[in-house]
Amino acid sequence: MFATEREQLEQDIETFAAIYGNERSALISILQEVQRKHKHVSQYAMQVIAHVLDIHPVEVYSVVSFYHFLSEEPKGQYVISLSDCVAHNADAKRALARQLQNDLGIGFGETSSDGRFTLEKIGCIGMCDQGPVLRVNGRIYTEVTADRVGGLICDCASDIPSGSICDIGESI
Amino acid sequence: MKSSVVSKLTFEQVDPDVGLRSAIDSSPEKIIQTVLDSGLRGRGGGAFPVGRKWQVSRSVQAPQKYVVCNAAEGEPGSFKDRAILSGYAQLVFEGMTIAALAVGAQRGIMYLRGEYGYMAAHMESVLAARRKSGLLGKNILGKKGVHFDIKIQLGEGAYVCGQETALIEFLEGHRGEPRNRPPYPAVSGYRGCPTVVQNVETWAWVTCVMARGASWFKNLGTDESPGLKLFSVSGDCKRPGVYEFQLGLSIAELLDVVGGEDAKGVQVGGASGTMIPQSQFRRKIAFEDLPYGGAVFILGEHRDMLEVAGNYLEFFTKESCGQCTPCREGTRKLLDGVNQLREGRCRALYLEQLISLGKTIQMASKCGLGQSSPQAFLSIVEHYREELMGRVRIDE
Ligand SMILES: Cc1cc2nc3c(=O)[nH]c(=O)nc-3n(C[C@H](O)[C@H](O)[C@H](O)COP(=O)(O)O)c2cc1C
Ligand code: SF4
Numbered sequence: 001m002f003a004t005e006r007e008q009l010e011q012d013i014e015t016f017a018a019i020y021g022n023e024r025s026a027l028i029s030i031l032q033e034v035q036r037k038h039k040h041v042s043q044y045a046m047q048v049i050a051h052v053l054d055i056h057p058v059e060v061y062s063v064v065s066f067y068h069f070l071s072e073e074p075k076g077q078y079v080i081s082l083s084d085c086v087a088h089n090a091d092a093k094r095a096l097a098r099q100l101q102n103d104l105g106i107g108f109g110e111t112s113s114d115g116r117f118t119l120e121k122i123g124c125i126g127m128c129d130q131g132p133v134l135r136v137n138g139r140i141y142t143e144v145t146a147d148r149v150g151g152l153i154c155d156c157a158s159d160i161p162s163g164s165i166c167d168i169g170e171s172i
Numbered sequence: 173m174k175s176s177v178v179s180k181l182t183f184e185q186v187d188p189d190v191g192l193r194s195a196i197d198s199s200p201e202k203i204i205q206t207v208l209d210s211g212l213r214g215r216g217g218g219a220f221p222v223g224r225k226w227q228v229s230r231s232v233q234a235p236q237k238y239v240v241c242n243a244a245e246g247e248p249g250s251f252k253d254r255a256i257l258s259g260y261a262q263l264v265f266e267g268m269t270i271a272a273l274a275v276g277a278q279r280g281i282m283y284l285r286g287e288y289g290y291m292a293a294h295m296e297s298v299l300a301a302r303r304k305s306g307l308l309g310k311n312i313l314g315k316k317g318v319h320f321d322i323k324i325q326l327g328e329g330a331y332v333c334g335q336e337t338a339l340i341e342f343l344e345g346h347r348g349e350p351r352n353r354p355p356y357p358a359v360s361g362y363r364g365c366p367t368v369v370q371n372v373e374t375w376a377w378v379t380c381v382m383a384r385g386a387s388w389f390k391n392l393g394t395d396e397s398p399g400l401k402l403f404s405v406s407g408d409c410k411r412p413g414v415y416e417f418q419l420g421l422s423i424a425e426l427l428d429v430v431g432g433e434d435a436k437g438v439q440v441g442g443a444s445g446t447m448i449p450q451s452q453f454r455r456k457i458a459f460e461d462l463p464y465g466g467a468v469f470i471l472g473e474h475r476d477m478l479e480v481a482g483n484y485l486e487f488f489t490k491e492s493c494g495q496c497t498p499c500r501e502g503t504r505k506l507l508d509g510v511n512q513l514r515e516g517r518c519r520a521l522y523l524e525q526l527i528s529l530g531k532t533i534q535m536a537s538k539c540g541l542g543q544s545s546p547q548a549f550l551s552i553v554e555h556y557r558e559e560l561m562g563r564v565r566i567d568e
Contacts, residue, residue, distance in 0.1 A: 025345045028342070031328075032326070032328065063345070063347055066348060067328035067329050067330050068330060069286050069328040070328055070329075085249075086248065086249075086469070086480055087407050087469055090479070122287075123331075123491075124248035124249065124443075128248075128250075128404065128407075129176055129412035130174065138289050138290050139290065142174075
């Protein structure tokens, strides 16, 4: 039997509550899991979470709307974020921004119609000395030039596991 | 990915777990005394004396106490905490363990900014190794009744959560809105328990101080700002990256080392810091002169000061938690003013009003975000006014 999307969501939330507990303090951990699995926290999800934790849905909403990583709208399978760090070379950043829009066919803040890509700008992510910088899901790419955008999108198409640890840990 | 660390770091040379072993053979009072004697101040921007904070926390009677590592590193321009975490996380955890002994805490939490999520697995593996070696967990280093462990809590993207009380709000599952202080977290923090919050770098220095002794540290730097400090250097220089210097170093000396002698200005302290013009390059980076959050952004001749001011203000409008009207609405007005200046349609009189608004925001805001967000703009207007007025429209 196929579970409907809603049933799946309810099941997931029950599972997360079993792991983190159904105290108020489990809220953020549950939201993190829902965001990770479903790529957003829908209004319905907020209601279910509120019910499970026995708090008002508005309280859940107030938390979701506060944090940048929690989104009410579904994000693409790959979220490509360009760092707006002021230390990075402005021309290189602009060229990269343009090429990303060309190759993905969407603007910043948009998600492609097939649900694969979201393009967005983010602030400084602590890579000021190695710009321009892109983040693709959890993965960080430094010193990216516009000509690398095509290859990067191909990487995504060939399904690099999302949120994987980038090559960074060992060498910094 | 290349390394960000450019200069030689003390963290590389200090022997692991010497500090913790000496702490465990000592008494809480002696540990705190060592930290006090070293003169170590917080490295996350606030520069509060570390030993004093621990004394307060130690003196409070409570069934549970907490030790927190602030790895929010949200300040635009700062990346030294990232470098420490990826290379020397064990020193950070060791420092937290030493504090736990000193104040009597059994639980530690590292708040790791969500953007550094890729490092979480590495942090977990360092923690696991420490547990295995008896440096964390029950009966640490075989000493009966000494228990302490650390968990990692990943952030969800909010700069203001770097503020210690907002961080605690987050940990408790709420919106990251700064609380009124007092009570300070050292007295009443996470779940109402005494909570010692320190920056990543502070924790690593605690370990070095315990390993090498208070006087080693105290004899470096200046009288008021003893010791060493890491700097995140970016922008227009030959060798950007993470550097270690003694406090009290002048901007000119720093520029010389990193190859940024031609700078027309230096933003010290990240987006919430201040712009230092050429005429003041002899000023010192130390508690008594320039605030030393440790982010140094170098601006070459071609840089547009208004672009920098605009970038920072845009950041602050997005990151204001919205509790205080001056911060929430005022910062937006300042950004709008900067855009008018960039387009060359700002009246001189209006600029004066913006300056006065900026000062009001600094005075009337509840937390450090609003208290410092207008600073870059105000210092740019003060020192570079001839660049700002009557500009020809720039098209992107
Ligand atoms: C808006 C705001 C953001 C802050 N962000 C950070 C941060 O990212 N990392 C940090 O260590 N301290 C940050 N702080 C300072 C903390 O509130 C606190 O003073 C610090 O963690 C104490 O540690 P320290 O004394 O070791 O520096 C921030 C403060 C404010 C007002
Ligand atoms: S100053 Fe700004 S960020 Fe700080 S509490 Fe007030 S509104 Fe929130």
